[in-house]
Amino acid sequence: MWIEIVCALMAYLIGSIPSAIWVGRKFYGIDVREHGSGNAGATNVFRVLGKGPGTVVLLMDIIKGFLSVMLAYQMGYYFAEQGTQSSQMTGFFPVAFGVLSVVGHMLPIFAKFKGGKGVATLFGVIIALDPRVAGLALLVFVVVNIVTGYVSVGSLMAGLSIPVLFLQVFGYRDVSLIVFSVSVGILIVYTHRKNIRRLMAGEETKSRILVRKQK
Numbered sequence: 375m376w377i378e379i380v381c382a383l384m385a386y387l388i389g390s391i392p393s394a395i396w397v398g399r400k401f402y403g404i405d406v407r408e409h410g411s412g413n414a415g416a417t418n419v420f421r422v423l424g425k426g427p428g429t430v431v432l433l434m435d436i437i438k439g440f441l442s443v444m445l446a447y448q449m450g451y452y453f454a455e456q457g458t459q460s461s462q463m464t465g466f467f468p469v470a471f472g473v474l475s476v477v478g479h480m481l482p483i484f485a486k487f488k489g490g491k492g493v494a495t496l497f498g499v500i501i502a503l504d505p506r507v508a509g510l511a512l513l514v515f516v517v518v519n520i521v522t523g524y525v526s527v528g529s530l531m532a533g534l535s536i537p538v539l540f541l542q543v544f545g546y547r548d549v550s551l552i553v554f555s556v557s558v559g560i561l562i563v564y565t566h567r568k569n570i571r572r573l574m575a576g577e578e579t580k581s582r583i584l585v586r587k588q589k
Contacts, residue, residue, distance in 0.1 A: 378467070381449050385442040385471035389478025389495055392485040393434035394419045397427055407488065411568075414482075415490025417525050421581065432494050435479065439498025442475035443468045447502075469550040472499030480565075491565040493529050496558065500536065503551070507539045523580035526569035533562025 394414045398406040402423055407414050410421040416435055420428030446467040479495040481487045501508040511532045519528035540546045540555035563570075572578040 377449065381445055382471060382474055385445055385474040386478040387483070388438050388442050388445070389475030390482035390484050390489075391434070391438060391478075392482045392489060393431045393438070394490060395485050397431050397434075398423060401427070413490055414485065414488060415479075415492075416494050417529075417581075418490075420525075421579070435490070435494035436498035436501070438479065439472055439475050439495040439500075440502045441498075443472045443499055443502030446471040465548045465550045468503060469554045472496075472503065473554065475499065476561075491529075493533070493562065493565070496533075496561075500558075504540070504544065507536065507544065510539055510543070511535050520582055523582050524573070524578055525581050526566055526573065526578060530562055530566055530570075534559045 392414060394406050394416065398404045398419065404422065406418050406422050410418045412418070416428055416432035419431045449467065476492040476495050476499065478489075479492045480489045482489040497508060497511070500511065514535045515528040515532035517528075518531045519525055522528070536558040537555040540551055546552065546555070569578060
């Protein structure tokens with residue numbers, strides 16, 4: 375039991391690495407939480423520091439989620455070698471560790487529990503769980519972002535597509551993944567509630583990540 379507890383703590387700590395804050399302070403002398411939306415996430419880094427730093431932070435945050443799920447799989451391999459593997463090793467623990475990494479990103483112990491929204495880290499979790507779902511959700515994000523010009527709308531639509539992709543398109547029936555995928559949709563809406571209010575008020579900033587601004 376102690377191995378599961380230690381690995382779960384590691385998953386949270388991996389998620390707690392405040393990529394946006396560290397990159398901003400180390401290379402630009404800026405705390406991104408004091409600029410833009412005030413959010414310690416990749417989207418705000420894109421907004422405040424540009425596409426280069428934003429891309430670096432985005433990749434770091436994705437890797438955090440991916441590594442946390444891989445940690446669960448490695449734990450499963452260890453238990454398999456000991457002859458004690460259970461179905462939880464391929465269902466519950468990968469999902470649980472992924473969720474812990476997202477919680478770590480949102481409430482990082484290394485940054486006074488003030489983190490980002492967890493979208494990029496969550497995407498890393500989904501890549502590890504099923505790359506097909508991740509790829510299609512990314513496609514939804516890109517298309518919606520290009521069409522609407524809003525990163526937030528792209529994130530919302532991609533998040534809401536996750537349960538549809540897991541449950542309807544690929545037919546998952548594992549209870550852990552059902553709860554996870556539905557929770558993703560709810561979480562994305564909740565974490566973007568301020569963006570939704572700004573959208574309704576016509577105050578949300580437009581940003582097409584893959585389209586260059588015309589001079």
